[in-house]
Amino acid sequence: MEEYGIDLKTLDLIKQQAVDLAFSVGPKLILGLIIYLVGKYLINLVQKIMSKAFEKSEVDPSLATFLKSFAKAILWVLLLISIATTMGVEMTSFVAILGAAGLAVGLALQGSLANFAGGVLILMFxxxxxxxxxxxxxxxxxVESIDILYTKIKNFDNKLVTVPNGILANNLIINYSQKSTRRVDMKVGIAYGTDIKKARKIILExxxxxxxxxxxxxxxxxxGNFGDNSLDLTIRCWTDTENLWPVFWENMEAIKEALEFNEISIPFPQRDVHHFYPEGKK
Structure with missing residues (x-):
């Protein structure tokens, strides 16, 4: 080996250092590999257990997917930390790097994190x-879909509105579908001088x-009210939620026809004009 500038003594020293390195690092590599394989198996096992538990408890599919993904990410971070510790990496530096990265990401994604938290609350509650x-x-x-960051709502005129979950979770929401029955409110005006009891009887029929x-x-x-042009009647009845608007529309028309058939006038807006002439003129 002298022709390459390496004498036997130097070669023996390199060999000895390689052997020492193998004996010092080799066990850590093998242990790290074992921890990785075992950890990967346990993560997959936890995912299967969570899937079965969510199916039995009938958890919302969107929430189940999110919780499994979140748990998987946490478990992988813990596994990587365990492997790094086994390999001799200083945890103080490792945690400091993770903390700095987390702070930077948190500041950059502040709005998205608020939507993320809102999505979790909506899916949970x-x-x-x-x-x-x-x-x-x-x-x-x-409601067309509930994602982790946004909720999509389709209007009755087929417009799709995307609302951030952070705003939804912290503001008023009226749910018209949660209850099985709804009250139908209608208003009808009848002419002054009309017998109210007669009109009430016709409407109830x-x-x-x-x-x-x-x-x-x-x-x-x-x-309910002395209107400018009419006596205002308030009509209230109850029906199944899915029948709300058909009941409203069809009965409004039926009430109008019944009142007209019984010669009860439904007045339109009108004004009486009084004209005063100067003295001596007609």
């Missing part, structure tokens, strides 16, 4: 679910003919 009709942030429509309207609570007709 379920103020609404996919398919429900809700009113939130000035829009009313059917119309409502009683509709089998979709519940008998309990019973339908009611109240005289």
């Amino acid at each position: 379920k103020p609404f679910k996919v398919g429900d009709t809700v009113e939130a942030q000035g829009t009313t429509g059917e 119309v409502l009683n003919k509709d089998e979709r309207i519940h008998k309990e609570p019973e339908s009611v007709v109240y005289f």
Whole structure:
């Protein structure tokens, strides 16, 4: 080996250092590999156990997917930390790097993290679910999807509205689908001088003919206000949630026809004009 500038003594020293390195690092590598394989197996096992548990408890699929992904990420971080510790990496430096990276990411994604937290709250507490009709942030429509960061609501005119979950989780949400029954509110104006009791009887007869309207609570007709042009009647009845708008539209039309048939006038806006002439003129 002298022709390459390496004498036998130097070669023996290199060999000895290689052997020492192998004996010092080799066991750590083997142990790290074993920890990796065992850890990977345990992570997959935990994922299977969580999937079975979520299926039995009928957890929302979106929430189940999120929780499994989150748990998997945490377990992989713990596994990497364990392997790094086994390999002799100083944990103080490792944790400091992770902390600095986490702070930087948190500041950069502050809004997204708020939406993320809001999505978790919505999926956990379920103020609404996919398919429900809700009113939130000035829009009313059917919930089309609930993602981790955003919720998509389809308006009745087929517009798709995407609302950040952070805003949804911290503001008023009206869920029109959560209850199985709804109250139908209608208002009808009748002419001054009309017999209110007669009008009430006619309207109740119309409502009683509709089998979709519940008998309990019973339908009611109240005289509610002296309007500018009419006596205003408030009509209230109860029906199944899915029948709300058909009951409203069809009975409004039926009430109008019944009142007209019984010669009860439904007035339109009008004004009486009094003209005063100067003295001596007609």
